[in-house]
Amino acid sequence: MKSTIQTAKVALMLGFCLGGAGLGLMGCQNTAEGVAKDTQKDATAVQNAADKAADVTKDATNKAVVETKEATANAGDALTMTPKVKNAIIANSTLNNPKNEVNVDTKNGVVHLKGHVLTNDMKKLAGDIAAKTVKESGSKDTVMNQLTVEAH
Numbered sequence: 654m655k656s657t658i659q660t661a662k663v664a665l666m667l668g669f670c671l672g673g674a675g676l677g678l679m680g681c682q683n684t685a686e687g688v689a690k691d692t693q694k695d696a697t698a699v700q701n702a703a704d705k706a707a708d709v710t711k712d713a714t715n716k717a718v719v720e721t722k723e724a725t726a727n728a729g730d731a732l733t734m735t736p737k738v739k740n741a742i743i744a745n746s747t748l749n750n751p752k753n754e755v756n757v758d759t760k761n762g763v764v765h766l767k768g769h770v771l772t773n774d775m776k777k778l779a780g781d782i783a784a785k786t787v788k789e790s791g792s793k794d795t796v797m798n799q800l801t802v803e804a805h
Contacts, residue, residue: 734759734787734794738766741786742779755779755800764796769803776800 739757742748748755753775754768764783770776780798787794 734764734790734792737790738764738783738786741782745778745782748775748779748782757783759794762794764794766796766798766800769801771802771804773802776802 735757738759739755742755742757748770750771753770755766755770756768758765758767764787766779766783770779776798779800780796783796783798787796
């Protein structure tokens with residue numbers, strides 16, 4: 654598009670010069686130089702826009718890489734921490750009761766304990782076991798104990 658505009662400018666100026674407007678050769682040369690300068694300015698503007706677009710693309714790519722790494726780390730924690738905590742709770746004879754239902758889910762650095770247990774002491778015990786398991790694993794995850802007490 655720009656080359657078409659530049660071609661039209663050159664043709665217009667050339668026609669102006671050849672049309673005998675009284676400027677003579679010097680006037681035509683100045684006009685041609687003006688068109689050349691305009692072309693250079695346009696080329697510089699296009700290059701600057703391309704550079705800016707490349708920077709924006711690079712920034713977006715870098716952000717996507719960081720977000721992917723974080724998501725992968727979160728998924729890794731969920732895949733490893735959830736079963737570790739669940740196994741530790743099941744291994745406890747006090748909590749391993751068919752009347753208790755303890756669900757473990759790890760997401761965004763938080764180990765969630767959900768479900769129900771028979772007593773407040775069991776709720777506290779489950780939270781303590783989860784926190785100890787997280788700490789021993791060297792994880793920075795936190796534990797959110799959302800268990801409810803339901804005596805059956």
